[in-house]
Amino acid sequence: MTVHIGAGIYQLKAPLEFTEADSGEAGKDITWLGEKGATLITGGLLLTGCQAYDAENPEQILSCPLDSTITDSISAEDNSRIKGNGPAFEMFLNEYRMQPARYPDFGWLYIKTPLDAKTQFSVYQKLPTFSGDLSNAQVHIFPSNDYFDQYLGVKNLDQANNKITLSSDSSNELAEGRRFYLQNAKEFLTTPGEWFYDKDNAQLLFIPPYDSVPKSPVISSTKNLINLAGASHIRFENLTFRHSTGNAITIVNSDSLAFDSLEINNVGGKGISADDQTVVDDNNTNIKISNSAIHHAGTGAITLTGGDRPTLQASGNSIYNNKIYNYTTNLMIYGVEIGGVATHVSHNLIAQGLSGGIRFTGNDHVIEKNEIYSICQNSNDCGAIYAGRDWTFRGNIIRYNYIHDSYGYGLTNVDIANNIIQYTYTGARGVYLDDGLSGTHVLGNLLVNAGNAAIQFGNGRDTIIENNIIKTNKQGLWATMYSPYYNWDWNRASLLTMPIDSELWKAKYPELTQPMAHDTWLEGNTIQRNVVISTAYKGYSLRYQLPAQSNVIDHNLVWHASSDIRVDYRIPDTGAFKGGALWSDWIAQGLETDSLNEDPCLTIVGSTVRLTCDNSPITRLGIKNLPSDMGLAK
Structure with a gap:
C-alpha cells in the first residue's frame, strides 16, 4: 500500500507516531511517498510580525514577537553535554542556522x-x-x-x-x-548572523546575515518529527525533514524499515537515530537508509545499532549511497555511528564535519567504498573511521574506502607563563583503531593526506592491515604502544561482557581465548603489501612501536621521491628503539622482511590509481589494484 503525500509544507506540533498497528507485513510494505524536493515535514514555527527593534541601533537588530505559552512548552532531547538556561529551540533564517549571540x-x-x-x-x-x-x-x-x-x-x-x-x-x-x-x-548580540531569545519581553532579537533579506525566520518547536516504536515493514521516500529540536526520525525496537531519497537538515539532534540508550534491549534490525542527503544536523547524521552481540545475530542494517556533510553543528559527535552486529556502510560521501566520520562498536561490520574527507575540522584525536577500547569488538572489515584531505584542529602548545597558547590544524587520522581495538581487517583503502596518520592502531591485537595505498605528508603507518597511564582495566573488563568461551565465539574469534604474552603490547598483527608514498619532511613517515614476537611486517613498499624514508621504532622485546632511523637501519632490526624502498611507478588522481610503468615493484610484491567504484554509486 502506498500513501501519497502531495507537495507542500506540513507543519507538525507533535511527532508522527508509528507503532505495530501502523505496520505492514513481509512482502507488503506500507510506503509513505512524497514528491521529491517538494514535500516538507517541519517542526518549525514561522515567525511573523518582525520589525526593527530600534531604528537608531547600529547593529540593525530585528525583533519578532513570540507567544510565551508556545515557547515555554518547547523541549529538546535530554543531553548530558548540554546544560544551562539556553533556549530549547534554534533559529533559522532563510534556512541558515543562526548563531546564538x-x-x-x-x-x-x-x-x-x-x-x-x-x-x-x-x-x-x-x-x-x-x-x-x-x-x-x-x-x-x-x-x-x-x-x-x-x-x-x-x-x-x-x-x-x-x-x-x-x-x-x-x-x-x-x-x-x-x-x-x-x-x-x-x-x-552585535554581529550579523546572531540571535537572542528575550524571554522577559517575549521576543526574539536577531541580526540578519550579511547581504540577507530576512524572508523566513523560523524557530524549531517539535522535538522529533517521526517516532517509530515496534514498527515494521514501512518505507519512507521522497520526503524532506527540517526544524526539530531533537532528532528528525527516532527508531526504537523496530524491524524492516526503509528510508530512501530523503533530505534531512537543520535539526537540533540527529538526522536518524536508532539507538535509544534509555530503552533496555533496544534492537533495530533490517533498517535501510539509502540515497539520502543528511546535513546541518546538530549532533550527527545517523546512529544505528542492531543485532545481538552475545549470539552474534546480524542486524541486517545498511547505510548506502548517502550524502552526509556539515553534520556536527552543535556538538562534536561522529557523523555516522553504528553498533551491534553486521551493519553494512557503503558508497556514502561523508565530508565537512567538525568531528570524525564513522565510529563503530560491536562486531562483523563492513565499512566499504565510502569517500570521506575534510573531517575533524574543529576537533583533534579523531578519525575518518574510528573505534576503540574493547577487545571483543572483532570481525570488522574496513575496505576500499577513499579517505583524503583531513587535518584536524587542536591545542599543540601551551605555556601560560610565557603567553603561549598555540592551536594548529593537526590531529585527524584516516583509519584510527584506538585503545587496543583488535581483530579488524583493514584492506585496500586509498588514503591521501588523511591526517597525522593514515592508519593508526594503538595496542591492538590480531589486526590485519594489507594492500592499502597511502600518500601522505605525515605518518603513513603508525603502530603505537600507549603510555603506562592508559587504564587497561577498561579492556580487561570488556572480556567479561561477552561469552567469549562459548563455542560460537571461540569458533568465530579463537584468538580471544588464547593466552596473551603481554596484554599491553601489540601482538598477532599483520602489516603486509601496503604502499606508502611519503612527501613528509625528510621522509618521516613510519612509526612502529611493537614487539618482534608474533607480529608480521612484510612485502610493503615505501617511497619518497627526494629523501630517504625514516622510521621511529621501539621494539620492546629486544630493547631496540630509535627516532628518525634510516630505512636501512629499520630493516636491519629484522622485524620487517621482503619490503622494498623503490619508486612504485604510480599516479593518484582523485580515487583513481594508475601504474605508469610495466615493471612496477607493486606487481612483484603481489599488491592488487583497488576498485574503481569508491564513493557515491553512479
Whole structure:
C-alpha cells in the first residue's frame, strides 16, 4: 500500500507516531511517498510580525514577537553535554542556522588557570565589562581535550577578577589553554548572523546575515518529527525533514524499515537515530537508509545499532549511497555511528564535519567504498573511521574506502607563563583503531593526506592491515604502544561482557581465548603489501612501536621521491628503539622482511590509481589494484 503525500509544507506540533498497528507485513510494505524536493515535514514555527527593534541601533537588530505559552512548552532531547538556561529551540533564517549571540563574535577565549577541578577558572584574555543580564549565559567549552565539548551554564562572571564560575561540573577536569566562548546573553548580540531569545519581553532579537533579506525566520518547536516504536515493514521516500529540536526520525525496537531519497537538515539532534540508550534491549534490525542527503544536523547524521552481540545475530542494517556533510553543528559527535552486529556502510560521501566520520562498536561490520574527507575540522584525536577500547569488538572489515584531505584542529602548545597558547590544524587520522581495538581487517583503502596518520592502531591485537595505498605528508603507518597511564582495566573488563568461551565465539574469534604474552603490547598483527608514498619532511613517515614476537611486517613498499624514508621504532622485546632511523637501519632490526624502498611507478588522481610503468615493484610484491567504484554509486 502506498500513501501519497502531495507537495507542500506540513507543519507538525507533535511527532508522527508509528507503532505495530501502523505496520505492514513481509512482502507488503506500507510506503509513505512524497514528491521529491517538494514535500516538507517541519517542526518549525514561522515567525511573523518582525520589525526593527530600534531604528537608531547600529547593529540593525530585528525583533519578532513570540507567544510565551508556545515557547515555554518547547523541549529538546535530554543531553548530558548540554546544560544551562539556553533556549530549547534554534533559529533559522532563510534556512541558515543562526548563531546564538556570543562573545567573542569570532574565535575563542582560553582558560588561563583552573581554580578548581571542574567549575571555576580564570580567563587568559581580559574580559570586557558586561553590564547586562548574564543569568542565562552559557559557555561552549572544550574542558580538557579537543574532541569532547559541552554547553554549561554560567553561575558567575567575575569581571573584576577575570574569572568564570560554572553552574554545573564539566565532565572532564578543566585544563589551561583550553578553548571556550560565551553565548546566550542580549549584550552579546552585535554581529550579523546572531540571535537572542528575550524571554522577559517575549521576543526574539536577531541580526540578519550579511547581504540577507530576512524572508523566513523560523524557530524549531517539535522535538522529533517521526517516532517509530515496534514498527515494521514501512518505507519512507521522497520526503524532506527540517526544524526539530531533537532528532528528525527516532527508531526504537523496530524491524524492516526503509528510508530512501530523503533530505534531512537543520535539526537540533540527529538526522536518524536508532539507538535509544534509555530503552533496555533496544534492537533495530533490517533498517535501510539509502540515497539520502543528511546535513546541518546538530549532533550527527545517523546512529544505528542492531543485532545481538552475545549470539552474534546480524542486524541486517545498511547505510548506502548517502550524502552526509556539515553534520556536527552543535556538538562534536561522529557523523555516522553504528553498533551491534553486521551493519553494512557503503558508497556514502561523508565530508565537512567538525568531528570524525564513522565510529563503530560491536562486531562483523563492513565499512566499504565510502569517500570521506575534510573531517575533524574543529576537533583533534579523531578519525575518518574510528573505534576503540574493547577487545571483543572483532570481525570488522574496513575496505576500499577513499579517505583524503583531513587535518584536524587542536591545542599543540601551551605555556601560560610565557603567553603561549598555540592551536594548529593537526590531529585527524584516516583509519584510527584506538585503545587496543583488535581483530579488524583493514584492506585496500586509498588514503591521501588523511591526517597525522593514515592508519593508526594503538595496542591492538590480531589486526590485519594489507594492500592499502597511502600518500601522505605525515605518518603513513603508525603502530603505537600507549603510555603506562592508559587504564587497561577498561579492556580487561570488556572480556567479561561477552561469552567469549562459548563455542560460537571461540569458533568465530579463537584468538580471544588464547593466552596473551603481554596484554599491553601489540601482538598477532599483520602489516603486509601496503604502499606508502611519503612527501613528509625528510621522509618521516613510519612509526612502529611493537614487539618482534608474533607480529608480521612484510612485502610493503615505501617511497619518497627526494629523501630517504625514516622510521621511529621501539621494539620492546629486544630493547631496540630509535627516532628518525634510516630505512636501512629499520630493516636491519629484522622485524620487517621482503619490503622494498623503490619508486612504485604510480599516479593518484582523485580515487583513481594508475601504474605508469610495466615493471612496477607493486606487481612483484603481489599488491592488487583497488576498485574503481569508491564513493557515491553512479
